Amino acid sequence: MPAIDLAKAPQPASTNPAQIRNFCIIAHIDHGKSTLADRMLGITEVVEQRNMRAQYLDRMDIERERGITIKSQAVRLPWRSGIDGQEYILNMIDTPGHVDFTYEVSRSLAACEGAVLLVDCAQGIEAQTLANLYLAMENNLTIIPVLNKIDLPAAQPEKFAEELAKLIGCQPEDCLRVSGKTGEGVTELLDQIVKQIPAPVGDANAPARALIFDSVYDTYRGVVTYVRVVDGHLSTRDQIQMFSTGVRHEMLEVGVISPEPVVSKGLGVGEVGYVITGVKDVRQSRVGDTITTYHNPTKKALAGYKDPKPMVFSGLFPLDGAEYPMLR
Structure with missing residues (x-):
């Protein structure tokens, strides 16, 4: 297995930036982001098999109770590429899918150079697939198209590979096919993350x-x-x-x-x-x-984010339906 023992992997503060890949997983609700993240944790062996549980990165009680992701989670995964045999550090961020948590997704994208766009093979491209894809494109991220749940009887990978290819502008064969549930294709996906996503760029000698x-x-x-x-x-x-x-x-x-x-x-x-x-x-x-x-401050701040605007929606209805024309 190309997994590396944490103690032998490149250590924080002494990792060459060329060995680092920062990426997030974006998709519509219930397209299998957290399940795929679980498989990545298992394959890279950062979580022992005996400690593994479903939705490992969903820590809040309400997330586990409802089976949804609300808070983004960042995880450091050591990996030896099956393509060139080199050691790499993958920083994965699992993001929410619900439209209410789009701001959470936009913040995660700013910390990455690439995104894994996940599409359910049985349901296809949906609203948040597009919304999150456009967010990633605005941030100039490298997009890796992935079809998930290929183990389902209702899966139509060929059909949705063509749709996804038209949307992103790639070839249908470039869409990777994985199953977050069985782990099929996840090793190849990790290798493609290393190959396709650019390493972070920065000046180590500049002010922090x-x-x-x-x-x-x-x-x-x-x-x-x-x-x-x-x-x-x-x-x-x-x-x-x-x-x-x-x-x-x-x-x-x-x-x-x-x-x-x-x-x-x-x-x-x-x-x-x-x-x-x-x-x-x-x-x-x-x-x-x-x-x-404090002792060597930078003169220029990073771009940051747009502040979210709090919104309140209200509706007005007459008690008697017959008075509706008057209200209008």
Whole structure:
């Protein structure tokens, strides 16, 4: 198996950016994103077989109860390519499919260079398939078209391969066929991710710049901030500051998710990980902000995100239906 032992894999802060591939999985609701992510965790052996469970990355109670993904999850997967035999680090982000969580998807895309576009072989291309594809194209990501659930009796891979090829502008044979349930084709998909998705680009000697793409509150440790390092380097005990507010913090812990938190000495160019500063208010780690070092700050912030607009919808109806023309 091309899986690598975590202890022998390239370590955070000392991984060559050319060995890193950052990608996310995007698709319509129930097209099998989380199941495919489970298979990737199993094949790369970052989760032992005895600890494996369905929807491993869905941590919130409501996600497990309803069988949906709400929060994006980033995971570091070591992999030895079956094409060139080299060792790589894949940073995978599993995203939600529901239209209500589109903003969550857009934040994940900003931390990636490529996206795996998943389509259910039995249901075909649907609304969120298109919406998420256009989001990925806006971010100039490399798209890998994948047909999932080929093990289903109702699967029509040939039909939907043609539709997907027309949509993206590739050949039908370029659409990979996998089954997240049985694991068929997932090894080939991991090899194609290494081959097709470009490595991250950044200057290791420039002042540190890291994009905050998510943050969660932990009762015991305060705010855990998920970051993607673009330039420079972040190390434990660094004095860091938020670009937008200028607020200064000390980094108490830095590490990667694989898929449980693993403490590291730091994070280098192109790496995705987490930072803990002991802050107790999520508002001080604003999503889309740029983290830089206090003693050697960057002059230019990263692009960030558009702020989502809160919306309220209301409807007015007359008590008596006959009065409807008057209301109009």
